[in-house]
Amino acid sequence: MWNVNRQDDVLTPTPSSPRRRFLALALLTPVAILRGRVRAAAEQREHVELTIATDGDLLAFKPDRLTCPTGALVHLTFQHTGKYISQEHNWVLTIPGAAEAVAQAALAAGEKSGWVPQGDRRILAATPQCGKGEHTSISFVAPAPGTYPFLCTNPGHGAVMHGVLVVTPAGAH
Ligand SMILES: [Cu+2]
Numbered sequence: 440m441w442n443v444n445r446q447d448d449v450l451t452p453t454p455s456s457p458r459r460r461f462l463a464l465a466l467l468t469p470v471a472i473l474r475g476r477v478r479a480a481a482e483q484r485e486h487v488e489l490t491i492a493t494d495g496d497l498l499a500f501k502p503d504r505l506t507c508p509t510g511a512l513v514h515l516t517f518q519h520t521g522k523y524i525s526q527e528h529n530w531v532l533t534i535p536g537a538a539e540a541v542a543q544a545a546l547a548a549g550e551k552s553g554w555v556p557q558g559d560r561r562i563l564a565a566t567p568q569c570g571k572g573e574h575t576s577i578s579f580v581a582p583a584p585g586t587y588p589f590l591c592t593n594p595g596h597g598a599v600m601h602g603v604l605v606v607t608p609a610g611a612h
Contacts, residue, residue, distance in 0.1 A: 485511040487581070491602075493528055496521040498591070500530070503602030505589075509609055511581045517566050518574040527568040528591045529554065532579070532604060537561040538588035538597065545592035554592040563587065584608045 487507045494501040501520075507513050517530045533541045541561050548556040555565045564579035583606065590601040 484580075487511040487513045489513055489515040490518070491515065491530060492518040492520045493600075494520075496524040498596050498600040500589070500591075500600060500602045504605065505602070506605045506607060507581045509581050509584045509606050512578060513564075513581050514576060514578045515564070515566070516574055516576040517569055519569045519571055521571045525571050526593070527570050528593060528596065528600065529568050530564075530566045530577075530589055531555060531562060531592045532564040532587055532589045534561050534563060534582075535585060535587060538590050538601060542590060542592055542597035545597075546594055554594070565592075568593075581606050 485508060489505050489507060491505060492501050493499065505515075515530070517528075519528055531541065531545075541556070541559065544556040544559055544561075545552075545554045548554065553568050555562065563582055564577055566575045566577050569575045585606055587604045587606060588601060589604055590597040593600075
């Protein structure tokens, strides 16, 4: 007889004969190995710290080009280094070719959404709004190798306040 242990979704046999016990081991061992591999992959994920800032009070990112390896867990800190102009900024990463469309969608989403359209699959990561002199941070897993645009989605900013995240292949750095 096989009973399903609902707590961890693992089939557990009712031990009644050595043969059945052997069968159970044979079936369970690959599952255990697979779980070990998944855990190891999560632990071994490379952690990368990225920092980016505004160019003071200007509508620009500094730097406007970031690099990280694919699959890395990226912790990005965004700092608003403005001193004089009280306007908020954010940092929004999009899939290639989508920056302009995301800027339009942000306008439609409005201020109440923090100028970030919720559930938009073209957006890979987005910080909250960041005020003058403040900083904010987010974590995300670096996508497949490629060049990904980022922009500030506050109205009118994205056309000039943008840059690229270059994601390199694993082991290429
Ligand atoms: Cu901005």
